[in-house]
Amino acid sequence: MTQEILGQKELDFLQKYLDNHSPTGFEAEGQKLWVDYIRPFVDTWELDDYGTAFGIVNPGKDFKVVVEGHADEISWFVNYIGDDGYIQVIRNGGSDHIIAPSMRVVLHGKNGLVPGVFGWPAIHTRIGKDENLAPTIENIFIDLGVSSKDEVLALGIEIGTVVTYTDGFMRIGENYIAGRALDNRIGGFCIAQVARLLKENQISLPFSLYFVNAVQEEIGLRGAEMIAHRIKPNAAIITDVTHDTRSPLMNPKAKGDIKCGLGPTITTAPAVHRVLYNLLDKTAQENSIPLQKEASSRSTGTDTDAFAYSNEGVPSALISLPLKYMHTTVEMAHIKDIENLIKLIYYAVQKIEYKHNFKYF
Numbered sequence: 001m002t003q004e005i006l007g008q009k010e011l012d013f014l015q016k017y018l019d020n021h022s023p024t025g026f027e028a029e030g031q032k033l034w035v036d037y038i039r040p041f042v043d044t045w046e047l048d049d050y051g052t053a054f055g056i057v058n059p060g061k062d063f064k065v066v067v068e069g070h071a072d073e074i075s076w077f078v079n080y081i082g083d084d085g086y087i088q089v090i091r092n093g094g095s096d097h098i099i100a101p102s103m104r105v106v107l108h109g110k111n112g113l114v115p116g117v118f119g120w121p122a123i124h125t126r127i128g129k130d131e132n133l134a135p136t137i138e139n140i141f142i143d144l145g146v147s148s149k150d151e152v153l154a155l156g157i158e159i160g161t162v163v164t165y166t167d168g169f170m171r172i173g174e175n176y177i178a179g180r181a182l183d184n185r186i187g188g189f190c191i192a193q194v195a196r197l198l199k200e201n202q203i204s205l206p207f208s209l210y211f212v213n214a215v216q217e218e219i220g221l222r223g224a225e226m227i228a229h230r231i232k233p234n235a236a237i238i239t240d241v242t243h244d245t246r247s248p249l250m251n252p253k254a255k256g257d258i259k260c261g262l263g264p265t266i267t268t269a270p271a272v273h274r275v276l277y278n279l280l281d282k283t284a285q286e287n288s289i290p291l292q293k294e295a296s297s298r299s300t301g302t303d304t305d306a307f308a309y310s311n312e313g314v315p316s317a318l319i320s321l322p323l324k325y326m327h328t329t330v331e332m333a334h335i336k337d338i339e340n341l342i343k344l345i346y347y348a349v350q351k352i353e354y355k356h357n358f359k360y361f
Contacts, residue, residue, distance in 0.1 A: 264321055
């Protein structure tokens with residue numbers, strides 16, 4: 001592979017894809033963008049009833065390999081509308097109430113997107129009176145610039161309306177990108193680049209390769225669980241994000257020593273199959289791809305678990321992208337890590353053999 005992995009055309013798609021709103025359970029618009037992008041690089045594509053999209057290269061073979069990312073982002077649900085028009089919310093996924101105050105949002109109403117803000121009282125109204133006031137899930141609220149419940153309802157907002165932040169893609173410094181929803185639309189982006197590179201380099205594979213962009217990961221790996229039972233793959237390589245533990249307020253002794261810019265990670269965990277793990281490790285060595293390693297004591301907390309324990313057991317492995325400030329609107333990733341994650345999957349799928357022997361002995 002000699003061509004540039006991420007040119008301006010690819011980065012333009014990444015920006016468009018990240019800036020799209022794709023909350024858990026409402027991923028359709030983002031999936032449309034992803035399918036439109038990957039369609040030229042696959043032989044066919046499909047969509048399951050809950051919205052997981054997948055493209056297939058070399059369909060119809062009796063040996064199937066999956067590479068997977070997840071498409072959804074954390075968000076909020078409208079849970080209460082006061083008579084005065086202020087809105088209370090509950091989480092949809094792992095949304096952090098601490099970062100909510102002063103954030104701009106859009107509410108996905110029946111009549112279209114409605115802008116709003118998470119309000120918060122000014123600091124000088126609290127000093128000496130309520131200095132210890134802190135955001136909680138019970139006291140954060142959204143202001144739509146209206147003064148009654150009837151006005152909220154007239155905007156097409158109701159109980160259950162989903163809410164997302166508006167912060168978008170940005171280049172930061174020479175080596176980083178930042179924005180919301182890198183967790184884990186960056187995974188869908190990376191596997192789409194693998195499909196592109198395989199197509200452009202005319203790589204022939206002896207098995208069916210499925211590029212899966214799963215829904216509903218943020219609330220319990222649900223999309224991956226469904227699609228794993230549908231496809232029944234023989235092996236699965238999962239992409240997700242992991243924490244840069246060298247950023248401030250993190251603890252590398254407890255969370256593992258991972259740093260942006262030093263390459264993607266592979267994880268040791270009970271769900272991670274050692275034969276596939278070793279194949280990824282060897283692939284990185286043979287192709288001079290920098291690699292970091294981490295461990296999970298029980299579950300990985302990613303779609304790896306859903307694939308590994310599906311059907312009669314699917315040999316599965318996890319490749320993660322180091323990320324700063326996960327589950328915020330300023331998630332940051334190093335461009336070289338993204339490129340190296342793409343390279344690792346690209347070369348790894350070429351090392352998997354038809355009816356690859358995954359037996360330990």
